[in-house]
Amino acid sequence: MKQKILVVATVALALTSMASRAELTFRNAITGQPLDLSVAKKGGDTEAFKQFKETGKNPYNGDKEAVKKGHDIYMTACSGCHGHEAEGKLGPGLADDYWTYPANATDQGLFEVLFGGASGMMGPQYVNLSNDEMLLIMAHIRDIYKGDPKKAKWLKK
Numbered sequence: 754m755k756q757k758i759l760v761v762a763t764v765a766l767a768l769t770s771m772a773s774r775a776e777l778t779f780r781n782a783i784t785g786q787p788l789d790l791s792v793a794k795k796g797g798d799t800e801a802f803k804q805f806k807e808t809g810k811n812p813y814n815g816d817k818e819a820v821k822k823g824h825d826i827y828m829t830a831c832s833g834c835h836g837h838e839a840e841g842k843l844g845p846g847l848a849d850d851y852w853t854y855p856a857n858a859t860d861q862g863l864f865e866v867l868f869g870g871a872s873g874m875m876g877p878q879y880v881n882l883s884n885d886e887m888l889l890i891m892a893h894i895r896d897i898y899k900g901d902p903k904k905a906k907w908l909k910k
């Protein structure tokens with residue numbers, strides 16, 4: 754009897770931990786096809802990214818250290834097309850509240866455009882950046898936001 758209870762408890766525990774590890778499906782912003790995260794650049798599967806995969810919330814938002822790192826990576830990887838202040842250049846501005854892809858007002862949507870790209874010159878960034886680096890850049894983009902706070906969906910639960 755004791756053994757039976759133990760087996761039941763173990764199975765229940767395994768099921769709960771599986772459920773809590775469930776990952777969101779990330780989709781290409783244009784095609785809607787699921788993104789294949791297995792092609793990600795090595796080294797980006799950090800604790801922060803593991804958490805993000807489950808919650809769709811960027812744990813680096815508001816983290817000063819992360820925002821600074823994200824700023825530095827943004828300057829080399831994005832500013833050439835989006836401008837140093839993300840004011841827009843060849844690509845659109847990223848610090849205001851107008852989005853070509855409205856899902857960019859959520860962290861999941863923003864990651865989807867970064868990882869999988871959008872149209873034209875906005876290619877998939879997984880080629881050059883790890884998933885963790887993308888989260889750092891995203892935290893920087895949220896940090897310099899100048900739009901309407903009510904439209905900042907990533908801050909909502």
Ligand code: HEC
Binds near residue numbers: 830835
């Ligand atoms: C070679 C130029 C180029 C580079 C480099 C580039 N982008 Fe873009 N980006 C674009 C263009 C052009 C678009 C518009 C594409 C579209 O509308 O589909 C765009 C679109 C976007 C969008 C969607 C904006 C919206 O209004 O919905 C986001 C977010 C974005 N880029 C973020 C980034 C970030 C972050 C980086 C750096 C990791 C980056 N881009 C690097 C050219 C670039």
